[in-house]
Amino acid sequence: NDGSVTASPEDAYDSEYLCPVSIDGQTLALDFDTGSADLWVFSTSLPSSEQKGHTLFDPSKSTNWKALSGYKWNITYGDGSGASGTVGTDVVTVGGTSVSGQAVEIATKVSSAFVSDTANDGLLGLAFSSINTVTPKAQHTFFDTAKSSLSSPVFTADLKHRQLPGTYDFGTIDSSKYTGTITYIDVDTANGFWEFTGSGYAVGSGSFVSSSIDAIADTGTTLIYVPDAVVTAYYKQVSGASYDSSQGGYTFPCSATLPNLTLGIGSYHAVVPGQYINYSPASGSKCFGGVQSDSGIGFSIYGDVFLKSQFVIFDGSSTPRLGFAAK
Numbered sequence: 001n002d003g004s005v006t007a008s009p010e011d012a013y014d015s016e017y018l019c020p021v022s023i024d025g026q027t028l029a030l031d032f033d034t035g036s037a038d039l040w041v042f043s044t045s046l047p048s049s050e051q052k053g054h055t056l057f058d059p060s061k062s063t064n065w066k067a068l069s070g071y072k073w074n075i076t077y078g079d080g081s082g083a084s085g086t087v088g089t090d091v092v093t094v095g096g097t098s099v100s101g102q103a104v105e106i107a108t109k110v111s112s113a114f115v116s117d118t119a120n121d122g123l124l125g126l127a128f129s130s131i132n133t134v135t136p137k138a139q140h141t142f143f144d145t146a147k148s149s150l151s152s153p154v155f156t157a158d159l160k161h162r163q164l165p166g167t168y169d170f171g172t173i174d175s176s177k178y179t180g181t182i183t184y185i186d187v188d189t190a191n192g193f194w195e196f197t198g199s200g201y202a203v204g205s206g207s208f209v210s211s212s213i214d215a216i217a218d219t220g221t222t223l224i225y226v227p228d229a230v231v232t233a234y235y236k237q238v239s240g241a242s243y244d245s246s247q248g249g250y251t252f253p254c255s256a257t258l259p260n261l262t263l264g265i266g267s268y269h270a271v272v273p274g275q276y277i278n279y280s281p282a283s284g285s286k287c288f289g290g291v292q293s294d295s296g297i298g299f300s301i302y303g304d305v306f307l308k309s310q311f312v313i314f315d316g317s318s319t320p321r322l323g324f325a326a327k
């Protein structure tokens with residue numbers, strides 16, 4: 001049973017995209033994250049001070065809820081935020097795709113950033129189940145659970161720029177959502193991510209620089225994090241740009257004209273429009289860049305600033321691969 005669900009930007013800067021997910025009839029707004037593999041929700045088991053402003057899942061009101069006794073989970077995200085709690089299974093519905101026996105991780109603790117992100121009621125992980133954090137037995141992601149019931153073992157992301165709802169589709173590739181051809185690239189699942197090797201980059205109308213870039217496609221990361229060589233080359237073309245340690249990244253005058261960034265995927269040149277890289281106001285008349293350094297991360301992250309410029313296919317067949325197309 002294929003499905004399609006809207007992905008609505010949480011704020012004016014597309015910092016994250018939230019999708020309605022129903023757990024036995026209780027609908028929460030979850031952040032679909034291809035960079036992690038836990039489906040967890042704000043719950044009535046949280047301290048009341050941490051519940052405020054969120055929609056809570058209440059397992060006591062679910063007739064299909066089955067607690068997994070002794071099972072726990074504990075996750076930390078790239079920005080240091082995190083959550084932990086207990087586990088059960090229930091019926092989970094995303095658009096038209098409904099699965100039973102899906103592991104749902106109940107939060108009994110969440111970090112302060114999640115408490116204050118009141119539009120976010122939890123995450124739905126879409127990375128590989130090998131990195132699910134549940135002990136004593138790792139659980140399947142929603143996609144893994146649903147896969148056998150889908151027309152095709154795929155899901156697609158069609159995220160939009162600024163204030164527009166996009167969609168995640170499960171089981172089908174909607175050809176009306178992209179132009180031209182799809183370029184597929186192999187995925188290395190060893191780290192549990194949708195990880196691939198980019199083929200290089202170009203800044204504005206500059207020549208393409210061939211270079212292998214180890215990157216992950218991560219819908220849960222807002223910006224693009226790439227090697228310093230790319231970042232330096234990019235902001236060299238932005239007058240007034242500089243690294244601002246107080247802001248923790250490159251900023252530039254908000255009036256600056258930003259060049260496009262082209263990222264190579266095999267022979268396909270994926271173009272990120274310059275205006276997508278003027279991410280948000282930073283302080284005064286300075287704006288914060290949507291392209292930042294990946295130093296310290298261990299790999300590059302092609303996050304929402306990149307993904308929303310493309311139609312992206314996450315192909316979970318026996319040889320997983322990623323597909324990209326213009327739109």
Ligand SMILES: O[C@H]1CN[C@@H](c2nc(-c3ccc(C(F)(F)F)cc3)no2)C1
Nearest residue numbers: 033035036077078081113114117220221
């Ligand atoms: O870990 C990597 C996996 N994908 C990236 C990711 N990061 C978050 C996240 C969401 C919301 C928040 C908070 F609400 F602001 F706390 C924090 C982090 N979700 O996916 C990084």
